[in-house]
Amino acid sequence: MKDVRVIKINIGAPTAAQTLLRLEAGALWRRLVKLHKYCRRKQLSWPTQGQLEKHFKNRFSLHSQTIQALIGKFIANIDSTRAKRKSGDKKARYPWRDKKKFQVVMWKVSAIKRQGNRLSLSNGKTGQKLQVKLPTNLPMGKIVAAELGFRELRITLSNEVVEPLSAGLNVVAGDMGVIHTTVMTDGVKSLGIVGRGLRSLIQGKNRKLAIYSELLSKTKKGSRRNRKLRIAKARMLAKYRQRVHNLLHHTANRMIDFCVEREAGTLVVGDITEMSCGARQKKKGSRRTNQMNSGNPLGQLYNYLAYKGRLKGVTLKMQNEAFSSQFCPVCGKCHKPTGRTYYCRHCGYIGVRDNVGATNQLNKYHHNGRMLENTFIPPDALKYLRPVALRQNVVVRLTVGTLLNTTLNPALTADAVEVNPSVVLDFVA
Ligand SMILES: [Zn+2]
Known part of the structure; x- marks a missing residue:
């Protein structure tokens, strides 16, 4: 099994050599955009990838594969725009920015050499090699691609790993939420991951965004104040993304650890893709809960769960979570809980709301999408963890x-x- 992962390395302020390369890639990009624009205006047939590659061969101080990769990126841009326009999105624009100075530089396998923690990236016959020092704690694997951006280098590591055995025959189901990012159960033990840190990050970001847009609306476009504010806003967002990324990784690690501990080879979570963007907007809720739902980066968490699970023999499965938080596990009547506790008016059952949701998800999974009363009772053994690195x-x-x-x-x-x-x-x- 191949374990492919992309790693971002912070390389600090760009050196002259790096800037030169990014400028060169930018120059190629501008030429591509201008050429394509010209063809569109004159109603000529658009050049194909092969024609472009032939045309720009040996014209820039970049590795031939770098040039090909950039052309490939350009063609992909065009293709996706065409698909969008075909499906009715009239606002989709073909690449039009021909003033952009910098562009990401990409290297493929043949241009990459690694000796210990030194990376040497080839730039063709005319260009100088770019040397980068790698951190010593990189995961195992061969570097198959590299991308140079502003202050960062992204490398793709490919590692041949032994396909792990399934973590076990048990099933763990999770109920995703806001206060608790998840509560998981296998019917015997439950584990909750506290989501308050994540929520506070999202709320803080939204508050700051409101302040920035208020301030920005008072400035003139192109003014110094406007530029400074936009830079500050971008910096704030970058920091926010990093912190969320970190928190979600820890959450996913704790979740997969729990599955392995409970010998569960299957992790069932609520399907969020079924709730389309339109449906989410239509769904009634206060402005407060709507903000929470749209800002909750569940998709990102699912991606982490999928790849982390694959490495430890846990398969991620999606399931519709309708009524799973309302169903009474004892008598089978449905009603919406208020607050954090679930209380059944019919039989008097009292339980922790998210624990009930997770157990009902498990119930559903075992009965092909239906929930049966009095089969899975939420376990009393419920523990909470914060999403931090385990010491x-x-x-x-x-x-x-x-x-x-x-x-x-x-x-x-x-x-x-x-x-x-x-x-x-x-x-x-
Ligand atoms: Zn009941």
């Missing part, structure tokens, strides 16, 4: 509350303690 347990406790009166025997390492606990007892005595 590695480095300190091994030798005694409980008593002092060792000898110096530590060097032969008695932490490993030995774990292998044979009786050694510790002798030692203490």
Whole structure:
């Protein structure tokens, strides 16, 4: 199985060589845009990828594959615009910005050489090689592609890994929400991941965005104040994205860890794609809840879950989550809970709302999309975790509350303690 991942490396302020390359790629891009524009105006047939590659061969101080990659990106842009226009989107525009200075520089396998933590990127016969120092803690794998942007280098790592065995035959179902990003259960144990940190990030971002748009509306387009505000806004958004990215990675790690711990090879989550953008807008709710729902980056979390799960033998499955938070697991009547607790007016069942939702999802999965009463009861064992990195347990406790009166025997390492606990007892005595 191939494990392919893209990693972003912060390389700091651009060096002269990097700027030169990005300018060169920008020049090629401008030529492409102008050429295409000209063809459109004169109603000539549009050049194909092959024709463009032939035309621009050896004309820029870039690797031949870099030029091809940029042309490929341009053609992909055109194709997607054409598809959009065909499906009725009249606002979609073909590439038209021919004043753009910089462009991302892309390298393919044949232009990449790596020696230890040094990366050397070839730029054709006329261009100088670009040398970049890689961080030492990169994951294993061969670098198959690289992209140079402003202050960052993105590399694609491909690693051949052994297909993991399924984590087990059990099933874990999750109920996704806002207060708790998720509550998961396998019918015996439940785990909740607290989502308050994520919510506060989203709210903070929305508040700041409102302030920025208010300030921006008072400035003239093109003025210095306008430019400074736009830069500050972009910086704020970049920081927000990084923090959300970090939080979601930790959340996904905790979720997959729970599945592995419960020996579950399947993780069932609510299908959010079924709720289309239009339906989301139509759905009644206060402005507050609407903001929460549209800003909740669940799709991003699902992507992380899918690839992290694949590496640990957990398959992600989607399921319609209709009525799963309203169904009473004991008597089977439906009603909407208010607040964090679920209370059934018919049979008097009381439970934690998200725990009930997760159990009902599990119920649904086991009965082909239907929920049956009195089959899966929400477990009492519910634990909450915050989405943070788990601290590695480095300190091994030798005694409980008593002092060792000898110096530590060097032969008695932490490993030995774990292998044979009786050694510790002798030692203490
Ligand atoms: Zn009931």
